[in-house]
Amino acid sequence: MKNIAVLTSGGDAPGMNAAIRAVVRTGLGSGLTVWGVYQGYSGLIEGSFKKLGARDVGSIIQRGGTILGSARCMEFQTEEGRELAIRRMKGAGIEGLVVIGGNGSQTGANALHQMGFPVVGVASTIDNDLYGSDITIGVDTALNIALDALDNLKVTASSHRRALLVEVMGRKCGYLALMAGIAGGAEAIVLPEIEVIPEQLAERIQDGYERGKPHAIVVVAEGAKYNAEALCKYFEEHDLLLGYEFRSTVLGYVQRGGVPTCSDRLLGTRLGSEAVEQMIAGNTGVLVGVSGNSVITTPLDEVVTGHKPLDPWFLKAADMLAR
Ligand code: F6P
Numbered sequence: 113m114k115n116i117a118v119l120t121s122g123g124d125a126p127g128m129n130a131a132i133r134a135v136v137r138t139g140l141g142s143g144l145t146v147w148g149v150y151q152g153y154s155g156l157i158e159g160s161f162k163k164l165g166a167r168d169v170g171s172i173i174q175r176g177g178t179i180l181g182s183a184r185c186m187e188f189q190t191e192e193g194r195e196l197a198i199r200r201m202k203g204a205g206i207e208g209l210v211v212i213g214g215n216g217s218q219t220g221a222n223a224l225h226q227m228g229f230p231v232v233g234v235a236s237t238i239d240n241d242l243y244g245s246d247i248t249i250g251v252d253t254a255l256n257i258a259l260d261a262l263d264n265l266k267v268t269a270s271s272h273r274r275a276l277l278v279e280v281m282g283r284k285c286g287y288l289a290l291m292a293g294i295a296g297g298a299e300a301i302v303l304p305e306i307e308v309i310p311e312q313l314a315e316r317i318q319d320g321y322e323r324g325k326p327h328a329i330v331v332v333a334e335g336a337k338y339n340a341e342a343l344c345k346y347f348e349e350h351d352l353l354l355g356y357e358f359r360s361t362v363l364g365y366v367q368r369g370g371v372p373t374c375s376d377r378l379l380g381t382r383l384g385s386e387a388v389e390q391m392i393a394g395n396t397g398v399l400v401g402v403s404g405n406s407v408i409t410t411p412l413d414e415v416v417t418g419h420k421p422l423d424p425w426f427l428k429a430a431d432m433l434a435r
Contacts, residue, residue, distance in 0.1 A: 113230075115145045116391055117161060117201060118210040120178040121152035121185075121217035125236045125250025126372035128178040130380030131212050131387075133169040135234075138388040140166055147206055151181040152213075153188035153220055156197040161204055173377055176253070176369050182213075188220055198229050208391045212236045212384070214248065215416070218399055222412035225397040232387045233399035233412060236380075238368055241285035243418030244410035245401025249383065252375040254281070254367040255291055261363055262296030262329060269327035275299075275317050275356035277330045279340035281367050288367070289333035290422060294430050299328040301430050302343070304335040305422055310343060314352035321355025328356055382407060 118135045120128050132148070139146035148168070150160040162168075172179050187193035201209065208230040211221040214237025221231045235245035238254035258280050269276045278298075282288040286303030293301035299320055302308050317328045332340045340360035347354060372380070379402070386407045387400045398409040410418075 113144065113207045113392065115147065115205045116208040116210065116388070117147040117149050117206045118180070118212065119149035119152055119156060120180050120182045120236070121211060121213035121220065122182060123214065123237060124177045124182050124368055125214075125238050125248070126176040126253035126368070126370050127249035127376030127380035128212055128236055129172040129175050130372060130377045131234050131236065131249060131384035132178065132180060133173055134381045134384030135210050135388055136164045136169045137166055138385040142388065142392055144388070144392075147204065148180050152183040152217070153185040153197065154183045155181070156200060157185070157187055157193055159200040159204070161206070173381075174371060176371055184216065194223055194227060198224065198227060201229070208232070208396065210234060210384070210387045210391065212249070214239060214242050218242065218412060219416045222397075222416050225412055230391065230396035231412070232391050232396055233415065234383045234387050235399055235401040238288065239282045239285050240287040241283060241420060242399075242401070242415065243420045244399040244408075244415040246403055247379065248401070249376055249380045250368070250372075251288070252379075253370045253373045254288060255295070256373055257367050257370045258288060258292035258363055259296050261366070262292060262298065262331070265361060266296070266327060266329055269329060273326055273356055275328035275330065275354050275358040277332050277340040277343055277358065277360040279332045279334055279360065279362040281364065282333050282335060284335040286333040286336070286422060289331045289336075290426055290430055293331035294426060294433065296329065296331065298331045299325070299434050300330045301434070302330060302332040302336045302338070303422070304333055304337070306427070308337055310338065310346045310350070311352060313343070314347055314354055317354045317356065328354070
């Protein structure tokens with residue numbers, strides 16, 4: 113193998129640039145030519161590639177986002193779109209592709225693999241919902257951003273004796289909400305994985321009010337049955353008493369755009385570099401992720417069908433500690 117390409121796809125995640133840098137420099141160090149593909153799978157279909165040298169990836173390790181750009185591409189979900197992408201790569205002499213991204217991106221990577229094109233995935237999404245890696249690139253930064261926000265919001269909630277319902281990202285996975293909620297000392301955490309009964313939640317908040325708590329911070333996962341706004345609406349419409357005045361805040365994209373933490377830079381570096389090693393060794397059709405302290409590979413067809421459950425210890429702790 114002489115020519116490989118790298119792309120980032122799906123939601124950007126802090127640490128993706130570290131992974132791109134590691135792919136490029138590990139590839140160059142092994143005598144490969146490395147191509148960057150712009151705007152994810154759309155760039156693959158359009159043939160938007162550029163050869164990357166070591167200098168092209170200089171001073172990017174500390175930057176959030178992705179220098180290659182990212183996209184969610186509908187055309188790539190079709191057989192014709194993928195065939196065109198493969199033709200474009202073959203036309204440029206590209207023999208292997210590294211895909212840095214989350215579930216949707218690795219589903220695309222698996223489809224290419226099924227069509228016989230050598231692919232290695234790198235586990236990257238702030239949601240941490242990807243089977244095949246305990247932790248994914250971007251999670252640590254997103255969590256720290258959510259945590260900073262929670263610390264600030266707690267100050268204001270206390271000043272005004274309010275209940276704040278703070279919505280965090282994560283799609284259908286409650287990982288970010290659970291971990292941010294525990295680390296931020298939230299009074300309650302609302303997750304997609306656990307049924308929420310608004311009446312019980314209101315009672316719990318009011319109980320804290322009656323016990324003299326100056327605030328209530330409720331961390332709500334965006335994918336829960338009721339998001340932060342819906343919960344506030346429900347409380348209002350059903351005249352549920354919380355004691356506190358209540359408001360909702362949606363953290364949204366601020367969680368994605370941050371400066372990558374040390375942990376995300378190291379994870380991106382490690383996984384990006386290992387992806388190239390796996391490609392060279394011919395171990396393709398796999399996702400590179402971590403298990404404990406080790407880098408592991410998992411077949412992409414297991415990755416796209418597998419489910420990563422939340423750690424039951426943290427679920428129990430969240431309930432026990434929020435008093
Ligand atoms: O997968 C990352 C993520 O930020 C999710 O947490 C969120 O639901 C989604 O992407 C938002 O997607 P988009 O960037 O397409 O609005």
